Amino acid sequence: MNKFVVVLFCALSGPAALAAAENLIEPGQWKITSKNVVNGATMPPQVKARCLSPEQAGDVAKTFGPATNTVNSTCERTEYEATGRTLKWHLQCKGQMGMDVSGNFNFDSASHYTATITTKAWMAGMLTNDVKTELEAERVSECQP
Template identity: 30%
Template sequence: MRRRLTFIACSFAVALVLAAGVALAADAPQPGQWEIASKTERSGVVKTRPLRTTCMTPEKARDFGARLQRDLITATGTCKSIEPRKTDTGMSWSIQCAPEMPLRATASYAFDGPQHYVATVKSETSFAGKTMASTLTVEGRRIGECPK
């Protein structure tokens, strides 16, 4: 039961970080107001979160990738980012957790320009002989300037 709760807590923490509009890319996104859509699929059930907006300041845009990796490590506690790989349009990496939490996860992000990205986090854990898998998909698009 503890492992299942830990898996759910880690998945939720990752979702919160991503839904807040923090993403990772090889190039920084354009600062401004961003609309974030996200959905989670677990055991064939899809849950869509309400659209939200966030202001991406120039500082946040410059520190985009490093910020997400720091936030994920903090949110997941005993987990760490490993094997980061830059691509032409984004980045991907694996998440490795302590042995007492057998969570395996991969994350990837791709921008098709400085105003739009799609991100995916896939995680899997085993509990009581059953494998539980979850996929989080986040899409962000710039919708204008930040409110003053």
């Protein structure tokens, strides 16, 4: 279960690289609403705040892609596509506990994005976790010191 939590956390907040000359999103304080469906059960929405630095906003693939430290002997990035205002990726982990994590981000403006992250985990060939997370984020202000 720890591996599941670590990979899901990295997928939601960790690093990868969208080579774009323009910033797709602005730095600043963001309000992120997440809606989760876990093993068929809808969870209450959660709202979190996140401050994005100019460096994080300037490299959305690193900020929103799978963390490079999750790509190792048991995990590999099997899909990665960064085109226009969209970032898609897929991380597959094999071993005693297998896992597939897919992310699809749409940066529809410099102050708004949506995303869907799907995580499926197996142990001994049986599906143990099936999580779909939908994110909607909007820039609300400058970062507060």
